[in-house]
């Protein structure tokens with residue numbers, strides 16, 4: 295006879311687990327479908343916690359699950375056994391791929407990070423977003439397609455890397471550099487440091503496409519593309535040919551930058567491009583000095599991107615303040631999103647927002 299004094303109810307356990315939120319995905323482990331096979335027998339509660347890919351937060355989440363269940367069944371004689379496992383999501387094969395695109399057929403989402411104006415922090419956002427997504431457990435690659443000023447090698451401290459070229463099925467493919475859990479590819483790895491790249495027209499757009507299409511990415515959840523600033527012919531011919539899930543447009547809130555955002559959005563929406571704009575990202579939204587954390591100084595104007603987002607009917611995906619450590623992280627090759635410090639929070643929030651918008 296089972297002399298166990300509690301009736302343990304799967305529904306109660308499930309409800310308790312609804313309070314456990316995945317910090318990066320901002321949804322509960324139940325909503326994310328991560329809890330499977332809840333069983334209650336012989337004074338034990340057992341279930342599986344399934345991760346779609348290796349997740350840096352798995353230990354923390356397992357502990358939170360245990361605490362949530364313990365809160366509804368506090369009797370210490372009840373054993374709670376959670377089995378953690380990784381079951382990689384199969385990526386749906388893309389159809390109608392053009393020549394060369396088979397390299398990206400195992401990529402679930404390709405996102406272009408664009409800006410109309412230069413120097414607004416596009417590469418900073420792209421690099422930190424890649425790191426934040428990887429920290430949340432996604433498989434991520436970043437193609438630095440900025441043929442005029444590649445900055446990924448410096449921002450990730452991989453300037454000395456020399457990617458190998460492998461002959462695979464009679465095709466030459468470049469092997470990306472792996473660091474901080476992200477696969478990086480940059481045109482900067484192929485040019486002598488300090489030397490400007492003077493590529494024009496078709497050559498530039500070919501080089502740019504090569505950084506995306508001639509790379510052995512493997513299976514990825516997200517491939518980010520750091521585009522060169524601007525909205526010229528090179529951009530159009532590149533984004534036209536890539537199966538993008540969409541573009542995110544980075545800007546600072548001041549008028550000169552916003553005028554170029556308009557051009558950027560119009561380019562993506564133009565008849566011969568027609569790619570969705572997933573939203574705007576306002577960088578350098580305000581400055582907060584360390585000694586006066588409550589104060590916000592709107593150096594480049596207040597909420598310019600919010601107004602622009604409303605005007606074009608696209609979401610404002612995030613606002614990133616000016617923080618000295620963000621600049622330092624870029625210069626010394628250690629993106630702030632690597633740490634769990636508050637200065638990386640804006641990028642973690644942004645990663646969560648993008649996952650949500652793509653419903654991934």
Ligand SMILES: Nc1ncnc2c1ncn2[C@@H]1O[C@H](COP(=O)(O)OP(=O)(O)OP(=O)(O)O)[C@@H](O)[C@H]1O
Nearest residue numbers: 412413414415416417418523615616617620621624
């Ligand atoms: N939120 C921020 N806080 C502090 N510094 C920042 C921030 N965003 C970007 N920066 C700094 O501003 C400079 C320009 O940023 P970044 O290189 O990312 O811009 P970009 O738009 O990619 O430029 P380009 O058009 O040349 O490609 C860098 O030194 C970077 O570290």
Ligand SMILES: [Mg+2]
Nearest residue numbers: 416417440445
């Ligand atoms: Mg850049």
